[in-house]
Amino acid sequence: MDTIDFKALSELMMNGRMTWAELGSCLGLSSPATAERVRRLEDQGVIKGFTALVDHEAVGCALTAFVAVSLERPEHRNRFLQKIMEMQEVQECHHVAGEDDYLLKVRCKGTRDLERVVSDTVKSIPGVARTRTTIVMSTPKETPSPPLFPEDIIDATRR
Amino acid sequence: MDTIDFKALSELMMNGRMTWAELGSCLGLSSPATAERVRRLEDQGVIKGFTALVDHEAVGCALTAFVAVSLERPEHRNRFLQKIMEMQEVQECHHVAGEDDYLLKVRCKGTRDLERVVSDTVKSIPGVARTRTTIVMSTPKETPSPPLFPEDIIDATRR
DNA sequence: CCATTTGACGTAATTTTTATGGAAAGCACG
DNA sequence: CGTGCTTTCCATAAAAATTACGTCAAATGG
Known part of the structure; x- marks a missing residue:
């Protein structure tokens, strides 16, 4: 590099x-x-x-939400993650430190779909203790790639 | 379509x-x-x-965090957004409903950078009342593009 | 109901781009 | 100073993109 x-x-x-x-x-x-x-x-x-890069609104994915998930016990992790992987609507799944265990970025058509995804699907996964959903109203900035710090990379080369 | x-x-x-x-x-x-x-x-x-699609870890961006930001008053919005746009480390900025006003996805090299970004830069923007930072430990899933629902698109064509 | 128009497609020809092989330059190592 | 390794460039052959043009089908309008 x-x-x-x-x-x-x-x-x-x-x-x-x-x-x-x-x-x-x-x-x-x-x-x-x-x-x-x-x-x-x-x-x-x-x-x-x-x-x-596909515009989500142009393909009818008008609703974005963040869903914080708390798991009862660590044993449920694998099963939970497996389910999450299968869910198209879950664009991101982060394992986070803090009050909740996972933070999901969910994109779907509208509130009806959100209800299905959160209330039906996510909450039905064994071990899911509770969820906290935050609706996104607008997204002023969204870039898929990480920031680049050329200076650090030069340093990395010197390793 | x-x-x-x-x-x-x-x-x-x-x-x-x-x-x-x-x-x-x-x-x-x-x-x-x-x-x-x-x-x-x-x-x-x-x-x-x-x-x-660039692997953030491979380019030295090892730390991901979500930063919830509360603004004192709506007048500060434009100035805030302007600043956010300039910050490379802020990969996403969502205007959210709920307790906080904005949710930022931040990616940087490590905790030192996070300190700089959150404590120094974000908190120094006029109108930022408080921030709540959640550290990401791992990211089992991350896709940049929205889910596709072919059936809806067919319907859309019938308009 | 038929003629005309419009839009989308395929084929073929032209131009551009990519892939490949071989040779030269730079670099670490002995 | 030579040896082996890597990275590069150049030339050529293969592949892909673009353009031009003709065809077809559906929509439009008389």
């Missing part, structure tokens, strides 16, 4: 379908060298994949 | 760099027709863009 890889990530985060030639000229490399670097980043798992 | 567009979204969510020919064969279309459809989805804003 050097500065060039970094710039590559940054560019590919902004436009994941740019050609290697385009990216190469940003990087000061030829297209084969660029393709090779990106392939390596994928192999290393730095790049987990490429995806289209 | 018809069933084909839907399948296209679904495929492009899984692999954002697939060729139009590949996608076309999934869709039963030729590559020009495929490219045209995808271009239209972009124009309509259904596809907001294409991006590389």
